Amino acid sequence: MKVVVLGAGESGVGTALLAKRKGFKVFVSDFGEIKEKYKNVLRDYKIDWEEKQHTEAKILAGDLVVKSPGIPDKVPIVKKIREKGIRMISEIEFAYSFNKELSVAITGSNGKTTTTMLVYHLLKQGGLNVGLAGNIGDSYAKQVAEDPEKCYVLELSSFQLDGIENYRPHIAIITNISPDHLDRYDYKYENYIEAKFRITKNQTEEDYLIYDDDDDEIRKWLSKNKIRAQKVPFSLTHKVEQGAYIEDQNIIVKMNNETTVLPINEIAIEGKHNVKNAMAATTVAQLKRIRKQTIRESLSGFQGAEHRLEKVLKIGNVQYINDSKATNVNATFFALESMKTPTVWIVGGVDKGNDYNELMPLVREKVKGIICLGIDNRKIIDAYANVVDVLVETQSMEEAVKIAQRLTESGDTVLLSPACASYDLFENYEERGKQFKRAVQNL
The missing domain is CATH 3.40.50.720 (NAD(P)-binding Rossmann-like Domain)
Known part of the structure; x- marks a missing residue:
């Protein structure tokens, strides 16, 4: 052939x-x-x-x-x-036919990298023979060529899911859904949502779909479409019979007549969105029969993904945070929401049809200055010029960081969370994040 x-x-x-x-x-x-x-x-x-x-x-x-x-x-x-x-x-479909173990697959508009890494970390610490692939690390196909026996934890984008026919994960996670990549889906949000749900299309009654039950789009789709997999919701706002929820500052995970209790303050990564990521990952670990003590220790030791709310350095009691992976408004919403001190926000790049009004309440509450880092900053300026005291434009990361230092005082935070793609000034979001870290280290 x-x-x-x-x-x-x-x-x-x-x-x-x-x-x-x-x-x-x-x-x-x-x-x-x-x-x-x-x-x-x-x-x-x-x-x-x-x-x-x-x-x-x-x-x-x-x-x-x-x-x-x-x-x-x-x-x-x-x-x-x-x-x-x-x-x-797609590569995922091709490699799947040679992989002897069913995988764990994670998709979503945001949080999928952190959740994928966290699932992999929990399962590896629990002693399972696991690999990490998909949108992260070495390719799935290459790793299957070397070791077809492993259970792979896969981060899957909607583009990767578009090319599947028979691919079936044993456990699938949908972290959340918000508008993204609509240029690839005829600017129809429903087409993008359908692409995300392809992750469960071949699952059977023996498989599991873990999902955010606080997400309107996910709930809406599940109410109108039948799936065969067992539904496992997680929620910050209400109790669930099977799945994960919050009670008295603890994550409670109930699966197959087993209950795991995890204090939120023991999770190393911060923010509400990371509590959700931890809920999803812990549910997988429980389904895979990982010991409760191992889960707790692994969550408290997990450092998170590079370029995702990554603490770079504290200089003059100002914390510099690299969130370059935030390439859409929804991801930046989580970042701003988790800020606890006055923030100088570095934002901008290639706009994906962003609605900056969604961030308005957080900008009013948390942001003292905005640095626009991009070739075309008009939409950001129009949205926030009357909201913050200082708004500056630049096309250099080094200059952006130097301006940020001048705008801050002791106790503040400098946050790179662009809400945009990076291709106007950088090769990719990783390059953007690396330049930010280098510029901070050179201060």
């Missing part, structure tokens, strides 16, 4: 390695330039590849196309593959 892989990033090259190892004929095609480290891998494994073009004859001669999640459906070569009726799937 001929397998064609579109896109030669982490996902595509991992897929190519797995396909090669399984004896398929493999061709990798990338319309952009392939990074040198990936070219070296393709050469080492003697995999046929091309860059800066898509050779139609070679691609359309494939029996199966595995498309990288970053490639939209409207790309001409993708349309031609569909017209020809060639089966096209």
Whole structure:
């Protein structure tokens, strides 16, 4: 069988390695330039590849196309593959058929990286043979090629879920749903919501769907659609019969006639959203029969994801926090909500159709100054010019951090939480976060 892989990033090259190892004929095609480290891998494994073009004859001669999640459906070569009726799937679907253990999968608009890392941490500390993959770390396909026996904890974006057919996680988590990536879904919110719920479409009565029962969109969808998986809600506002809730500053998790009680003040990561992430992860740990003592110790020792409310340094009694991973308004809402001192907020980048009014009450209450870091800051300026005393524009991270230092006094916080994508000034949100940390360390 001929397998064609579109896109030669982490996902595509991992897929190519797995396909090669399984004896398929493999061709990798990338319309952009392939990074040198990936070219070296393709050469080492003697995999046929091309860059800066898509050779139609070679691609359309494939029996199966595995498309990288970053490639939209409207790309001409993708349309031609569909017209020809060639089966096209995602890396997740391809690797799933070779993975002997059912995975734990996490999706959501926000919180999925932290929850994924937390689930992995709890299961690993509990002694299980687990791997970490999906939207995080090494590709799922590459890891399955090396160890098909592991139970993988997968962070899955809506793009990765779009390309599944039979993929079935034993435990699925939906952390929350808020508008994001609507440009990929014909600007229809309902299409994006449907994509998220694909995570449960192949689950059976033996499987579990863990979800935020405080989230209106999730509740609405579940009230109108039947699923086969066992529903396991978590909530900050009300008790649930099976799942997780709050009582007397404790997280209570009830599953299969077992109850776990965890004091909120023992969780290392702060903020209401992280209490929810801990609820979801603890529920998985309980389903996987991890000891209660291990769960407690693991939650108190977990440091969280890089670029997600990451405490960088305290300088002159001012705390600098890197939340570069906050690429939408909803994520920044959680960040601002968790601020306990007057805050200088660094915001901006590539706007995804943001409604900044959602943040207005928090900005009024917590923010003393705003630094707009982006090429086009008009929407942010229009939203907040009359709300804060100081609003400054810059296109340099180094300058943004220096301005922030001048605006703060002892006891304040400087928060990088952009609410936007990073592509106007940076390669990605990681690069943006690293530049922030470097600039803070150079103060």
